[in-house]
Amino acid sequence: MRQTFQQWVSRTGDLKVEHIDGEKGRLRLYYLVSMAEQKVIYQHLIPNLQQLDFETVTMPDIERKIGLTVDHRLTNQDQVIEHLLLGNIYIHLDGAAYGLFFPSDGTQNRQITPPKNETNILGPQNAFVESLETNLSLIRKYIKSPRLSYERMVIGETAPVEVGLLYMEGITNVDNVQTLRQRIQELKVDSVIDVSILSQYIKDNEFSMFPQLVLTERPDRTAAGLLQGQVAVLLQGSPKAMLGPVTFIQLFQATEDSYFRWSIASFLRLLRTLAIFFALLLTPFYVAILTFHYEVIPADLLISLAQSRSRVPFPPLMEAIIMEGIIELLREAGARLPTKIGQTIGIVGGIVIGQAIVQAGFTSNILIIIVALGALSSFSSPNYSLGAAIRVLRFPIILMAGLWGGLGIAIGVSFLVTHLLRITSLGRPYLQPVYPLRITDLKDSIIRAPITFFGLRPQLFRPTDDFRFDPAKARQMEDIDE
Structure with missing residues (x-):
């Protein structure tokens, strides 16, 4: 063994060496106690290797004895260290031109559980875990097709990590695949811990708050995206998959929409869209109306508002910012505390x-109702990153409403729409199919058409194969007796 490997061995406390042939020590096994499977070593490798003749043993003899192939040969120290860190076992014979690695992984993986953040009533109830191989197998259970392509890459200069790129051959646009592949391969970073961090490195506009790549913990949503023409990325150690390209309208769509009938799914999507507008604009409208536009309030309601605000010492702008800040503080405290305590803080804290x-006269009853409706509306977003962006953007729009009234809200919304028009996802327009307008894709946007209208794949992903099924044949429903 060369000196550099011996230096690594000397500072790796969990590395263990097994001498197979006693005193001579020509044949040795190297493995990390924290990573390798102990049963493989003591029940399979050592008993089989001890049957060899150590006076004349060669590496081909070892390969035949334990069933390894040429692909398991290692010729340099970097390969040896890499495989040891993956949990494999390294077999070394003094004087041999190469060594061998025996596949082994003794690390503990979390069991597959139902999704915690993307919960559904209908549909499959399993979620990704931290093992890339397990996540890949979950996707293959939904897509048993040779057209599902998987590319393995390694990123990270200091701590390399495995990345998997998935797409449907003959369906996914090659430009989307190449764009994502190139961005990942060109990364020069120490390491990437989670796929959410990877998405920040490779997204189109790093200064935008809006998610330009979708993160999901659901294998069924990932499989559906792949079949539509999206590209998926898995990362070793991350319990989520990344999908792209994505559009702004898709962020309002939940996985469960596909399992409901079209009428129910359309109603839910419209409700979520309306809720996002409430979350963004309800408090700013309150501030603008009370500050500049009293004349639009009906007389009866105006009297009630005046009575409610009679003891409030702050102007509407400061009152709204204080209340929104308190709501965000309660939300953050509830999220960071243990689950049972967090729920108590959220409910009791909000009420008390x-x-x-x-009662202290710091705010009015009307604003409490409005802020509560806005907070409730922000939770309706199926995409957590979108909900977080809406909550942050609400504050500058409230400030503009307090300074310029309705004109300030119009300016804020105009800047927001302009920003959305400029965003792209893997080079594709973010506001498709609204801009640029694609009539055929509107059937699966804010309103979902009946499933028999989905014969063509969404054109926003530029799929190579447009057709999913023949709509005419899909509508043929003949009675079994005919």
Whole structure:
């Protein structure tokens, strides 16, 4: 063994060496106790290797004895260290031109559980785990097709990590695959811990708050995206998959929409869209109306508002910012605390603090209702990153409403729409199919058409194969007696 490998051995406390042939020590096994499977070593490798004649043994003899092939040969130290860190066992024979690695992985993996963040009533109830191989097998259970392509890459200069690129051969646009592949391969970073960090490195606009690649913990959603023409990325150690390209409208769509009938799915999507507008604009409208536009309030409601705000010492702008800040503080505290305590803080804290603030005269009952509706609406987004972006953007729009009233809201919304028009996802327009307008893709946007209208794949992904099924044949429903 060369000196550099011996230096690595000397500072690796969990590396163990087994001498197979006693005192001479010509044949040795190297493995990390924390990574390798102990049963493989003591029940398979050592008993079989001890049957060899150590006076004349060669590497081909070892390969035949334990069933290894040429692909398991290692010729340099970097390969040896890499395989040891993966949990494999390294077999070394003094004087041989190469060594061998025996596949082994003794690391503990989490069991497959139902999704925690993307919960569904209908549909499959399994979620990704931290093992890339397990996640890949979950996807292959949904797509048993030779057209499913998988490319393995390694990124990270200091701590390399395996990345898997998945796409459907003959369906996915090659430009989308090449764009994502090139961005991943050109990364020069120490390491990547999670796929959410990887998405920040490779997204089109790093200064935008809006998600330009979708993160999902659901294998069925990943499989559906692949069949539509999207590209998926898996990362070793990450319990999520990344899908791209993506559009803004897709962020309003939940996986469960596909399992409901079209009428129910359309209603739910419209409800989510309306909720996002509430979350973004409801409090700014309150501030603008009370500050500049009293005349639009009906007389009866105006009297009620005046009575509610009679004890409030702050102007509407400061009142709204204080309440929105308190709501965000309660939300963050509930998310960071242990689950049972977090739920208690969210419910009890919201009720107690809200009631105390009103009684103390720091805010009005009307604003409490509006802020609560806005917070509730932001939770309706199926995409957590979109909901977080809406909550942050609400504050500058509230500020503009307090300074310029309705004009300020119009300016804020105009800047927001302009920003969305400029965003791309893997080079594809973010606001498709609204801009540029694609009539055929509107059937699966804010409103979902009946499933028999989905004979063509979404054109926003530029799929190579447009057709999923023949709509005419799909509508043929003959009675079994005919």
